[in-house]
Structure formats: structure tokens, C-alpha cells
Amino acid sequence: MADWQHRVVITSERSSRRRWLVTWVVVAALVAGFALYSVTRATAVSDFAAATGERDRLLDERRQLTRDLRVAKTEAETLRDQVAYLSRSQEIDSGACQDVKQSLGQLQAESSDLREQLAFYRGIVSPQESQAGVRVYEFRVSAVKTSPNQYRFDLVLIQPVRSDKRVGGQVELSIEGLKSGKKQTLKLADIAVDGARNLLFSFKYFEEFSGQLKLPEDFRPLRAMVVLQPGGGQAAIEDEYDWKKIIREDAEP
Structure with a gap:
């Protein structure tokens, strides 16, 4: 128990x-x-x-x-x-x-x-600054772009105002150069392509001329000759221009 x-x-x-x-x-x-x-x-x-x-x-x-x-x-x-x-x-x-x-x-x-x-x-x-009598004021030649060996010429003749008389005469233009290595002179009448074959002038103060000429293909221009033949027994005036100095490339036909 x-x-x-x-x-x-x-x-x-x-x-x-x-x-x-x-x-x-x-x-x-x-x-x-x-x-x-x-x-x-x-x-x-x-x-x-x-x-x-x-x-x-x-x-x-x-x-x-x-x-x-x-x-x-x-x-x-x-x-x-x-x-x-x-x-x-x-x-x-x-x-x-x-x-x-x-x-x-x-x-x-x-x-x-x-x-x-x-x-x-x-x-x-201003005759005091210029030579007396007729003379060439400007002459230039420009190549025609569209025609080989073709040129345009521009010529200006003047005389002082003190020479109040009309002056007349003729301009003889010619181009001197070489052809086949030989010297040759071409007159305007032989190379002109328009009516400007005889340049006759008659003016009191100034006169302008222009025309075209064509040179032979084998001709190399060297210089241009401008001869003024006044009437009345006056002496001829000759000017010579170097072709390279007067030629321009901007003429139109």
C-alpha cells in the first residue's frame, strides 16, 4: 500500500x-x-x-x-x-x-x-599737252572668238581744238609678221573681210574707224603699222604697235 x-x-x-x-x-x-x-x-x-x-x-x-x-x-x-x-x-x-x-x-x-x-x-x-595736227589717239585689235585668225580693229583719230579746220586724208593699215619663216607685210585691202578696205578720214575734232580682218593660217603677226596721210601737203604720221601689246581676246563676231 x-x-x-x-x-x-x-x-x-x-x-x-x-x-x-x-x-x-x-x-x-x-x-x-x-x-x-x-x-x-x-x-x-x-x-x-x-x-x-x-x-x-x-x-x-x-x-x-x-x-x-x-x-x-x-x-x-x-x-x-x-x-x-x-x-x-x-x-x-x-x-x-x-x-x-x-x-x-x-x-x-x-x-x-x-x-x-x-x-x-x-x-x-588741251592742245598744250598734245602734239599739234592729226594723230592716232587709240588703236586696238581683238580676236574674234568664233572665227580663228579673224580680228576686229578699232581706230580713233583726233586733232586739238586749236586746229579748228577740218582735216582730211587716208589711213594705211598693215600687219607685219612671218610666213613660213619669212618676213611679210599684209595690207588692209588684202585681209579685210568687210567694206573697210580704204580708210578715208575727214573730221574737225575726232573720228572713229572699225572693221574686221582675217590673217592666213600660217601667218604669225608681229606688229601693226598705222600710217596717216593727211591732205594739203602735210607730212605723213607713222605709228608702230607691238602685236602682243594690243591684242585682246574679247571680241564678238
Whole structure:
């Protein structure tokens, strides 16, 4: 009887210990779970706050970028307008500059013509600076582009105004050169291609002559000779011109 009671007591103490152990395990599990929950919640809250802050920062940055983009678009539009204005202004300035250049070129050409005319009339009205009597004022020869070996000549004769009498006579024009290595002289009557075969002059102040002549293919011109034969027993006037110095390449047929 005594042994049975003793076994019962031992069993009862073991059951009590087991219950306390289970209780402590449960409590520890609850505490650990609560602690884990608290830590997880705190971490989640912290992450949520950080995410919210990052989102707000990105939203603010996007709004700022939107404003910057709007300002940049406005500036770009302004710059495009300025570029278009400057481009148009440049076109206008270039056109105006071109017009000015053309006008300047025309004025320079007119001025050159006027200077030539002034020099021409000075040779007539300033006898103290000119030789007396009839003389050659200008003689030039121009090659005709469309016709090989064909040339146009222009001759101007003048006399000072103090010689108020009409002067008359004849012009003898000839071309000296080489043909087959030999010296040869060609007279105007032999090489003229129009009616200007006999140049007769009769004027008071000045007279102009022009015509065309054609040289043989194997003839190399060296010089031109212009001889004035005034009437009234006056002495002949001879002028010699180097062909290379008087020839030009701008004549039209």
C-alpha cells in the first residue's frame, strides 16, 4: 500500500513538471513570436517609410524635371525663333551686300569709262599737252572668238581744238609678221573681210574707224603699222604697235 502511494506521488510530480515545461515553452514561443512580430513590423514600417520617402523624392524630382523640361522647351522655341530671325536677316544682308557689290561694280565701270572719255577729250581740248595736227589717239585689235585668225580693229583719230579746220586724208593699215619663216607685210585691202578696205578720214575734232580682218593660217603677226596721210601737203604720221601689246581676246563676231 505504501509503495503504491509513493508511485502515485512520483507520477503526479512528473505530470506537474511536464505541464510547467509545456507552459514555459508556450510562453517562450508566444514571447518569441511577439518579438518576431514586433521586429518584423518595425522593419516593415521602416521599409514602408523609406519607400514612401523615396517615392516622394522621386515625385518631387519628376515635377522638377517637368518644370525644367518646360523651361527648356520654351528656351528652345525662343532660340529657334532667334535663329530663324538671324538667318532671315543674314539672307537680307547678303542680298543687300550683293546689290551693293553690283552697284559698286557698275559705278566703277562707269567711272572707268568716264575717265577714259575725260582723257580722250583732254587730248582734244588741251592742245598744250598734245602734239599739234592729226594723230592716232587709240588703236586696238581683238580676236574674234568664233572665227580663228579673224580680228576686229578699232581706230580713233583726233586733232586739238586749236586746229579748228577740218582735216582730211587716208589711213594705211598693215600687219607685219612671218610666213613660213619669212618676213611679210599684209595690207588692209588684202585681209579685210568687210567694206573697210580704204580708210578715208575727214573730221574737225575726232573720228572713229572699225572693221574686221582675217590673217592666213600660217601667218604669225608681229606688229601693226598705222600710217596717216593727211591732205594739203602735210607730212605723213607713222605709228608702230607691238602685236602682243594690243591684242585682246574679247571680241564678238
